[in-house]
Amino acid sequence: MSATVTLEVARYRPEQEAEPTFQTYEVPLRRDWVVLDALNYVKDSLDGTLSFRWSCRMGVCGSCGMMVNGEPKLTCAAFLTDHLPGPIRVEPLRFFPVVRDLVVDISDFMAKLKKVKPWIVRHQERALAEGEFRQTPDQLDAYKQFSMCINCLLCYSACPIIGLEPSFIGPAAIALARRYDQDNRDQGAGERLGILSGHDGIWQCTFVGECSEACPKSVDPAGAIQQYKLTGAVDWLRTVLPWGER
Amino acid sequence: MNAPSPYTLHHPKWYRRRVSVFWWLEKRSYTFFVLRELTSVFVALFAAVTLWQIRSVAAGEEAQARFMTQLGTPAFVVFHVLALAFLLFHSITWFNLAPKAMAVRVRGKRVPDLFVAGSNYVAWLVLSAAVAFILLGL
Numbered sequence: 508m509s510a511t512v513t514l515e516v517a518r519y520r521p522e523q524e525a526e527p528t529f530q531t532y533e534v535p536l537r538r539d540w541v542v543l544d545a546l547n548y549v550k551d552s553l554d555g556t557l558s559f560r561w562s563c564r565m566g567v568c569g570s571c572g573m574m575v576n577g578e579p580k581l582t583c584a585a586f587l588t589d590h591l592p593g594p595i596r597v598e599p600l601r602f603f604p605v606v607r608d609l610v611v612d613i614s615d616f617m618a619k620l621k622k623v624k625p626w627i628v629r630h631q632e633r634a635l636a637e638g639e640f641r642q643t644p645d646q647l648d649a650y651k652q653f654s655m656c657i658n659c660l661l662c663y664s665a666c667p668i669i670g671l672e673p674s675f676i677g678p679a680a681i682a683l684a685r686r687y688d689q690d691n692r693d694q695g696a697g698e699r700l701g702i703l704s705g706h707d708g709i710w711q712c713t714f715v716g717e718c719s720e721a722c723p724k725s726v727d728p729a730g731a732i733q734q735y736k737l738t739g740a741v742d743w744l745r746t747v748l749p750w751g752e753r
Numbered sequence: 754m755n756a757p758s759p760y761t762l763h764h765p766k767w768y769r770r771r772v773s774v775f776w777w778l779e780k781r782s783y784t785f786f787v788l789r790e791l792t793s794v795f796v797a798l799f800a801a802v803t804l805w806q807i808r809s810v811a812a813g814e815e816a817q818a819r820f821m822t823q824l825g826t827p828a829f830v831v832f833h834v835l836a837l838a839f840l841l842f843h844s845i846t847w848f849n850l851a852p853k854a855m856a857v858r859v860r861g862k863r864v865p866d867l868f869v870a871g872s873n874y875v876a877w878l879v880l881s882a883a884v885a886f887i888l889l890g891l
Contacts, residue, residue, distance in 0.1 A: 521766035577779075604767035612767060645861030667783060670772040714850065715786045733854030 510536040512587055513594035514545055516557065519605050527605065530554075531594065534587075542582040542590075542597060543571050546609075559609035566723060569659030573609055574598040579661035579721045601664040602673070616660060619676045622702055623684035628695025640692040653686035653731055655724040662718035662728050668711055675711040676703065678718035678728030685731040688738075700735075700742060709735045792843035795836045802832075848873040 511533045519527040532553050534545040543561055550557050561571040564583045571582045576596050587595065603611035633640075662678035663669050669677055684703060688696040703709050712732045719729040773779070777787040809820035823829060851873050852866035 519768050521768070526768055601770070602772075604769050606767060643861075648861070648863075649858070667772075667776055667786075670776065713786075713790065715783065716850070716853075717780075717782055717786075719853075720782070727853070730853040730856070733850070734856050737854055 512536040515594045515596040517598040518608050536587055538588055540587050542575055542585045558607045569657035572600050572659040572661050574601055579664040581723050600660055602670045620680045623680050623699055624695055625683040627693045630694050646691045650686045650689035653682045653726055656683055656726045661721040665717040665721035672711055674707045676707050682726050682728035682731040703735055704739050789846050792839040795839035799836045
């Protein structure tokens with residue numbers, strides 16, 4: 508008989524139970540299998556009622572984030588062999604309301620993301636006839652790291668502040684705000700700082716640093732937030748110093 | 754059985770887990786984070802002791818001698834050992850985190866993290882040496 512590993516999967520069926528329970532499944536242990544493969548095996552061969560999100564299987568779409576043995580992970584990048592001997596515990600992303608089984612509701616994040624205007628803001632749009640915006644490699648390099656975010660929300664599950672202060676705008680949204688601020692085509696930095704210096708913005712962050720640890724794309728949201736704090740502090744200093752601007 | 758369904762298409766019944774009061778014990782990195790936050794208490798207490806010392810120096814030799822005997826008591830020695838440990842923890846973690854906050858760019862390229870953290874350590878060493886020189890030189 509070939510080797511197997513035990514999965515402990517969180518189940519939540521709102522029409523049946525008031526809170527999540529765990530169900531165990533025995534799945535083949537294959538060297539090239541990730542947790543997502545094991546979940547698909549469960550869905551295909553053992554229990555078709557299990558619900559979870561996934562799409563690309565290659566760390567790009569950001570859909571398959573779950574808690575694997577208590578750590579936020581992209582399940583498409585979490586190899587079974589890295590979590591031996593098992594059982595491997597799979598839970599929905601922490602700090603998000605659970606809709607069903609491993610599926611969480613992310614509408615709160617979507618609203619927060621929209622708040623920080625993650626797009627290029629121009630005081631005045633340029634006419635098409637004026638041509639494209641040019642950018643040098645160095646100008647691209649200034650924001651590229653922050654643009655790698657895939658909105659997988661692992662950083663929200665890693666951040667204890669999100670659990671304690673659910674209104675906190677959070678790591679990914681702030682990193683994406685920074686991405687547009689650092690883009691030389693953008694003129695919306697002032698608007699964004701206005702939002703991010705507010706009650707739910709950068710000052711909620713106490714720099715636990717776990718968001719950057721959890722990030723599968725090395726975006727470093729913690730760095731983005733601390734850089735924002737520096738910008739915010741300098742901006743505030745300008746308003747109070749007699750020779751400052753405004 | 755005609756019990757009303759708790760779950761309808763437009764009113765899904767979400768499950769929200771409550772955060773435990775002991776969340777900071779769940780993970781070693783969280784515990785370290787809370788300890789780092791706690792270091793601020795020792796920084797404040799140490800600053801208060803220093804202010805008290807300055808005050809005693811200003812109040813004359815007798816007051817200063819009384820302060821020095823106070824410093825020698827076991828309670829104060831324990832406090833200072835603890836405060837030193839927490840202050841070192843505070844300083845080292847702070848300097849290591851500095852590169853994250855300071856994305857210094859020179860001629861379009863980002864200055865390496867090691868350089869940003871290193872310059873903090875160098876400044877720390879220089880200042881410590883200056884303080885040691887003043888104290889031991891006198």
